[in-house]
Amino acid sequence: MSALESLDGGEIAVAIWRGAATGRFETYRVPQRANQTVLDVVTYVQRVLDPTLSYRFACRVGVCGSCAMTVNGEPRWTCRTHVSRVCSDGRLEIAPLANLPVIKDLAADLAPFFDQWAAAKGRFTPTRTKAEPLAAVRPDSPARQAVDAGIECIGCAVCHAACDVVAWNPDYLGPAPLNRAWTLVNDVRDGDRLGHLAAVAVDAGCHACHSHQSCASHCPVGLNPTRSIVGLKRAVFVAALRGEL
Amino acid sequence: MSGRLELWLFVLQRLTAMLLAPLVLLHLATIIYAVRGGLTAAEILGRTRGSLLWGGLYGLFVLAAALHGAIGLRIVLREMAPINRRGSDLLAVVFLLLALLLGFRAVGALT
Numbered sequence: 001m002s003a004l005e006s007l008d009g010g011e012i013a014v015a016i017w018r019g020a021a022t023g024r025f026e027t028y029r030v031p032q033r034a035n036q037t038v039l040d041v042v043t044y045v046q047r048v049l050d051p052t053l054s055y056r057f058a059c060r061v062g063v064c065g066s067c068a069m070t071v072n073g074e075p076r077w078t079c080r081t082h083v084s085r086v087c088s089d090g091r092l093e094i095a096p097l098a099n100l101p102v103i104k105d106l107a108a109d110l111a112p113f114f115d116q117w118a119a120a121k122g123r124f125t126p127t128r129t130k131a132e133p134l135a136a137v138r139p140d141s142p143a144r145q146a147v148d149a150g151i152e153c154i155g156c157a158v159c160h161a162a163c164d165v166v167a168w169n170p171d172y173l174g175p176a177p178l179n180r181a182w183t184l185v186n187d188v189r190d191g192d193r194l195g196h197l198a199a200v201a202v203d204a205g206c207h208a209c210h211s212h213q214s215c216a217s218h219c220p221v222g223l224n225p226t227r228s229i230v231g232l233k234r235a236v237f238v239a240a241l242r243g244e245l
Numbered sequence: 246m247s248g249r250l251e252l253w254l255f256v257l258q259r260l261t262a263m264l265l266a267p268l269v270l271l272h273l274a275t276i277i278y279a280v281r282g283g284l285t286a287a288e289i290l291g292r293t294r295g296s297l298l299w300g301g302l303y304g305l306f307v308l309a310a311a312l313h314g315a316i317g318l319r320i321v322l323r324e325m326a327p328i329n330r331r332g333s334d335l336l337a338v339v340f341l342l343l344a345l346l347l348g349f350r351a352v353g354a355l356t
Contacts, residue, residue, distance in 0.1 A: 168324050202248035207255040208320075233255070240256050 010090070012083065014041055016053065017095040020102045025093065038071050038078035038086065042094060042106065055106035062220065065156030069106050070095040075161035077220040097161040099170075113157045113174065120177035121199035124184060125192040135189045146186040150179045150228045152221050159215035159225055171204040175215035175225035178206050182228035185235055197232070197239050206232040254316050261313040268306045293355040300356035307348030315341035 010032045015025040028045045039057055046053040057067040062080040069078050072086050072093050083092065100108040128135065137144050159175035160166055166174050173181075181200050184190050200206045209229045216224040239245045279289065293299040319337035322328060328336075 165324075201252045203251050205248070205251075207251060236252065237256055237259055240252055245252065 012041065012087065013091050014045065015091070015093045016042070016045060016106065017102075018053070018105055020104055023102075023105075025095075032083075036083045038069070038076070038081045038083055038092065038094065039067050041083060041092065042069075042078065053106070054104040063154060065154035068097055068156040068158045068161070068220075070098055070161065075158040075218055077156055077158065080220065097157055099161050099163065099166045100157065108157070110157055112170070113160050113176070114155075116160075116172075116174045117155075117177040117180060119199070120173045120181045120205070121192075121196050122177050122180035122184065124187070125190050125195065127189055127191040137188060141188075143186040143188055146231065147183045150183045150223055150225070153179060153223060154221060156220060158218050158220055162214040162218040164212050164214060165208055165210055169204055169208060172208050173200060173202075173205050175209075175229065178209070178232060179223060179225040179228040181206075182231050185232065194239065194244055197236050198245055200232050201236040201240070201245055206236060209233075254319075258313055258316040261309040261316075264305060264309040265313060268302065268309065271302065272306065290355065296356060300352060303352045303355065304349065307345065307352055311341050311344035311348060314344060 011029045012032055013027055014030050015027045017023055018026045028049050030041050030044050030049075033040065039060065042053070042055050043057075046055065055067070055069070057079060058064040059066070060079045062077060065077070067078045068075060070076075071078065071081060074086075075097055076086070078094075086092070094106060096102045096106050097108040100110060100112060103109050139145075139148075153176055155176065157176065159179075163172075163175055165172045178200055181196050185193055185196050190196070206229050209226065211226050211230065213224075213226045216226045219225065236245065279292075293303075315337045318340050319333050322333035322336055323330065326333065
């Protein structure tokens with residue numbers, strides 16, 4: 001039994017970031033509930049204690065990727081993080097995602113994150129029109145398996161917040177956009193494989209990754225962007241030697 | 246343009262790594278072999294003097310290590326040191342030239 005379960009029916013002391021780039025943590029006392037998520041706690045504060053608190057969420061079930069925040073120092077999806085899992089001493093500290101500008105309180109500005117998706121050319125380039133038959137893709141082909149391993153990204157920016165290289169170099173394309181690029185490089189239906197490789201073989205592209213694997217250890221849906229980036233490095237290496245880039 | 250330079254430096258670093266891996270193993274194996282029964286300068290020189298093979302291998306080793314190290318050092322400096330790009334490029338080139346100079350001087354003395 002965790003310390004928190006023993007507090008069931010008691011209270012959690014929640015320190016929440018208030019402000020933008022500058023601000024302070026304010027502490028709120030929130031009733032303890034069974035199976036409470038961190039998002040439940042934030043929602044309680046906003047609805048009951050302080051309606052001026054800003055935060056972002058949508059689906060509440062781990063699909064949309066809107067509610068990521070820094071919980072006790074680590075980036076997490078708050079809707080599927082049980083308080084009992086992250087808080088052992090009855091205290092919680094919730095801050096906006098790191099490595100992104102803060103709009104207000106817990107709402108980070110994700111524009112730089114999605115700009116990197118565009119820069120990494122994370123866009124599918126179709127090769128067929130809807131008049132043509134569907135492409136037949138074998139699910140057990142190695143290329144499709146590589147796509148499947150990375151395709152379930154929900155765009156929550158947890159990896160972006162966890163990445164040391166993003167923290168050092170804001171121009172770095174980042175784990176999620178590079179993971180996306182890798183799924184497109186392996187998609188046999190995509191018509192611009194070399195365009196995707198060229199987009200990531202840039203100054204702060206896939207080569208800037210140090211393989212710290214912070215992205216992989218924090219990804220809430222269990223993806224491994226580091227592995228995708230290693231794949232990109234290899235594909236770029238081969239393409240460069242073949243004179244294709 | 247800077248992207249193309251980064252790309253080719255990465256390719257060069259990978260290629261030199263592929264060379265370094267077997268060369269380091271060979272170097273370690275040679276050390277273990279050479280120290281059996283004591284280590285003397287005469288014994289080492291007896292093996293390497295006039296040998297095109299050892300001279301060639303260690304020459305390749307020096308070239309690969311200098312390039313590999315300089316490219317890596319450039320990135321480390323860029324990410325960790327409070328200097329600009331020109332500064333890290335310049336320091337990496339200085340390191341490259343120094344490593345080549347000292348390395349080939351040593352190879353020259355051995356062969």
